[in-house]
Amino acid sequence: MRCPVCGAPETRVIETRSSDEGRVNRRRRECPECQSRFTTYERLEEKSYLWVVKKDGRRESFDRDKLIRGFQHACEKLPVALETIEAAAARIEERVRASGQGEISTTVLGEMAAEELRGINKVAYVRFASVYREFTDISSFTNEISRLLDDKEAHRNG
Structure with a gap:
């Protein structure tokens, strides 16, 4: 996942939680380049x-x-x-x-x-x-x- 702040090509997942009764994975990510944190959501298409x-x-x-x-x-x-x-x-x-x-x-x-x-x-x-x-x-x-x-x-x- 690309960092939305600095554009670094790799970020790391620091926490994963299931939400929406197990239909969505919520992931907290951190950029190793600029240390910014952001959240992504993964759901079945x-x-x-x-x-x-x-x-x-x-x-x-x-x-x-x-x-x-x-x-x-x-x-x-x-x-x-x-x-x-x-x-x-x-x-x-x-x-x-x-x-x-x-x-x-x-x-x-x-x-x-x-x-x-x-x-x-x-x-x-x-x-x-x-x-x-x-x-x-x-x-x-x-x-x-x-x-x-x-x-x-x-x-x-x-």
Whole structure:
């Protein structure tokens, strides 16, 4: 693995961990030339393509990293670990692949992402929902927050 800082052709692995329920190897590496450290992720390349169907009908390939970036944006400045975000993205990808459909609409994908975030962090969920569901006024926010509070109260009493 080439060093991203100095470009040295060889780096050494200093730690390896399995993540994403054993589907990903996370490796901490160090460059012997400049001593910089960085992390790489190794995952099995999936053979079958997944397609995302946009609202206007266009299709693009499923991009787990794009989903992770969306989660990271929603979780910005919140106490949510990267591993939690990656696991959520992996669960969504696994669900889509298990469906056998080969494609998914952005509407369904967005609902799956919102569902994952709702279980991870309520603030992140509201942030994501406000963009995904295109909240246009304060009543949209208050309605969604009221739903969350009602769910919390139902769990407490149920």
